[in-house]
Amino acid sequence: MNSKAMLAAALLACVSLAGCSKESGSGTDDLASIYDEGAQTYHVRGVIVQLPSDGPPPTDLRIHHERIPDFVGKDGKVFVNSDGVTGMKSMTMAFPELGDEVSLEGLHPGDKIAFVLKVKWLETPSGVKTPHWLVSAVEPLPDDAQLNFGDTVAPATPPEDTHDGP
């Protein structure tokens, strides 16, 4: 079974437990439950840039991810960048929300991973749609896995946490 299939199987196992994340009683339950309905799920590969820690100062998981070609924007359609490239371009971004089942044990910055990303667009009280995202599964990839960081967001200042649009 390849890693993508394993991720899918892990995800399915979770789903078939009928909301396994709901019953654990941890503080992230409410956050995680917003992804139960109407969220997009993406299978993404990348390199760990930074691991989360309680600090001080606290840090989030940061991943340099490959392009997500089918990334859906706020209007429910696949996002198209200003240069015509579809989806979310390759970038380094922070992933503050991790599913209860996610373990990063044994992983280090520089390690290649495959992960499942859930994204949900929610409207703020003022009517602005903003994306929320959760890493719901992480699988290590072999060191020699060939990742493609083409179609990268053009360098900006600061380069991190800069989303090109959606």
Ligand SMILES: [Cu+2]
């Ligand atoms: Cu991104």
